[in-house]
Amino acid sequence: MIKIVSHINLSEAYSYLNSPEAGAVNLFVGTVRNNAHGKQVEKLLFEAYEPMAIKEMGKIADHAKEKWSISKLLMVHVVGEKAVGEAVVVTGIASPHRKEAFEATQFLIDELKKSVPIWKKEFYQDGSIWVNAHP
Amino acid sequence: MTIKLFGITREIVGASHIPVPDNQKFNTVADLKTWLYSQYPNLRQLKSIAVAVDHAYAEDHEALGAAKEIALIPPVSGG
Numbered sequence: 084m085i086k087i088v089s090h091i092n093l094s095e096a097y098s099y100l101n102s103p104e105a106g107a108v109n110l111f112v113g114t115v116r117n118n119a120h121g122k123q124v125e126k127l128l129f130e131a132y133e134p135m136a137i138k139e140m141g142k143i144a145d146h147a148k149e150k151w152s153i154s155k156l157l158m159v160h161v162v163g164e165k166a167v168g169e170a171v172v173v174t175g176i177a178s179p180h181r182k183e184a185f186e187a188t189q190f191l192i193d194e195l196k197k198s199v200p201i202w203k204k205e206f207y208q209d210g211s212i213w214v215n216a217h218p
Numbered sequence: 219m220t221i222k223l224f225g226i227t228r229e230i231v232g233a234s235h236i237p238v239p240d241n242q243k244f245n246t247v248a249d250l251k252t253w254l255y256s257q258y259p260n261l262r263q264l265k266s267i268a269v270a271v272d273h274a275y276a277e278d279h280e281a282l283g284a285a286k287e288i289a290l291i292p293p294v295s296g297g
Contacts, residue, residue, distance in 0.1 A: 202224060
């Protein structure tokens with residue numbers, strides 16, 4: 084399951100991954116932290132180039148399937164405004180054993196952060212920035 | 219032809235896309251970038267800008283002749 088949504092549903096993610104042949108289900112959930120660069124974060128705004136983001140996530144998923152034995156794979160990212168504590172991204176793997184589930188789940192989120200065209204704007208009390216945009 | 223903009227590139231340009239004049243032809247991604255930086259010098263403030271052609275990253279040497287959709291990809295920050 085690969086998609087861009089306005090709200091993450093964790094029970095849907097778990098239900099999708101859980102499968103009879105898999106002895107391990109591993110989920111990573113990224114959430115909105117209340118601070119960044121020593122400042123208090125009030126909210127985040129996510130924007131995606133959706134058709135390309137879906138395609139890039141598909142490429143990452145294909146790499147993961149080549150590297151590990153995977154029963155089910157999930158990458159879901161939000162767009163729109165998110166408050167502190169809300170889930171913004173989920174990667175998940177169901178696999179026969181836990182080792183590949185842990186490794187592949189981390190691979191999915193690490194690669195997503197490198198190449199998938201999604202952008203985050205952080206809002207503080209005194210302004211806002213697009214994260215990572217400037218040198 | 220228009221070039222789609224997202225995130226900080228949309229804010230720098232002040233629009234969600236850049237129209238490319240019909241008489242302006244680009245052979246490669248590098249030619250397009252040169253033109254963009256001349257039209258919108260503030261884009262140079264960014265750490266990097268990638269170009270996506272038909273929903274895939276395109277290298278500087280790649281040809282643009284057959285492109286159906288072009289977008290600028292400023293540094294990503296998902297997750």
